[in-house]
Amino acid sequence: MSKKSPLAVAMLAFLPLASHAFGADPHIRLIASTCLNCHGPGGKSLGAVPGLAGQDQAYLLTAMKEQKSGTRETTVMRRYMNGYTEDEMTKLAEYFSSLK
């Protein structure tokens, strides 16, 4: 591992789960990254669109399934959820809930 600056080492202490997120399934990590331009970098939103980082895993999966079925009212999300498989939704929920 390359030598870190004291600043980087200090930052490490605050982000224990970051390395876990980087170790995710590359396919899921890539899909998740394409969610961030709406939901905010690192899953932390700056506006009306909800943030995803650290949300409860079961809640995220339920929300995605309800968006897909149409039982939950959405604007763009039903159109999005119809593009993902159930397996991808399960893994995306796990991924975003792991982000802090």
Next chain:
Amino acid sequence: MSPNRRQFLKSSAASLALAAASGGALAKPDKAQPHVVVVGAGWGGATCAKYLRLWDPDIRVTLIEPNPHFTSCPMSNWVVGGFQSFDYLVKSYDNLPKYGIKMVKDLVTGVDGEKQVVHTKAGKKIHYDRLVLAPGMEFMTETVAGYDEGAKAQKVMHAFKAGPETLLLRKQLEAMPDGGVFVIASPPPPGRCVSGPYERACAAAHYFKQHKPRSKIIMLDGHIDVVSKGPMFKAAWKEFYPGMIEHRPNNLAVGFDHKTMTVTTEFEDVKGDVVNIIPLQRAPKLCKDAGVRNDALDRWCNIDYVTYESTSVPKVHVIGDPVMSNMPKSAHVSNNQAKICAAAIIELLHGRQPVPAPVIGSTSYSVTSDHTSGSIAVVMRYDPAKKVYQRQPEGGANTKHSELDFAYGLAWHENMWADTLG
């Protein structure tokens, strides 16, 4: 400091910390590090450079951009309509070096694919292991006779690259008398932001309705219909601006006489008090010179849809507007292509297989007034057997504009900026 600015900075710090935690984004460059050069710091290029470093801090990244600031094309119609300031579109590049990206303020003038070197206007020769071209598009102004003369006289503008032309258009609309005619001539796809001209008509109509209600907007459309968000736009025009916007399809502008302010199409001559012509577009000359503008019409760049590597020049990748594909040429898609490309380059540099079937999302919001928007959203999945991105079911545009979409559109802008530059 505004709350948004504060949140933006907070998010920047979080992203930086994330990069540091992943293994040394702040580490000094090493000669053994592979070097990726990214040309153009727009939505695609800046995102690609940032995610290369976030995902693999062992890669050295140089980002070359001639402009001192980032200027957003999305939201520039808000400036045309007078409900946002131009300054709001301008963002700093100051956060990008914090990820370990080397920013070079220069213009790339040539690419030597054999030697793997880019040449710059300042006379630099920069070697790359992988090159990413994200230079946006250029206008084929030669397809509109008289356009260049008219533009020189400031009697016509495209205002489709946010900048001085955005302000020129706004100024001319402000100076136009009540009862005047504003002509918007737009090309058929493929081209940048196909919904942009229709959104522009809404933004201008919103302004006219309040200040010059007898004015008229004539849209000379090179396409057969309102190509993006059609039902939504048409309903909004009827509801908010009855009788003000006249859409004339199948009417590609082929000429402009700035002395008489007349646009000539394939079917008619139309006079305007303010004339905005958006010509056909193609991948910029740099792409042609690099040998990657290689489609049959010499307009766009054929790429491998898994890696975004050119089909004609190895180790040169192309993202964003110049790409030949069925994906929209939008900020959102450029940002997402940048991530797919960055991930693929990392795998290639490590001798591994890139993600074989990338999934890309496409969203855009268009304002219909200063408080309503419509949206489009679709997921596209790469099909390795058919070698094409397939649109997934249920995707598309909504048929009604809403205040909620306006709020989400605003949040989209803030998060896009933070994801790309923050």
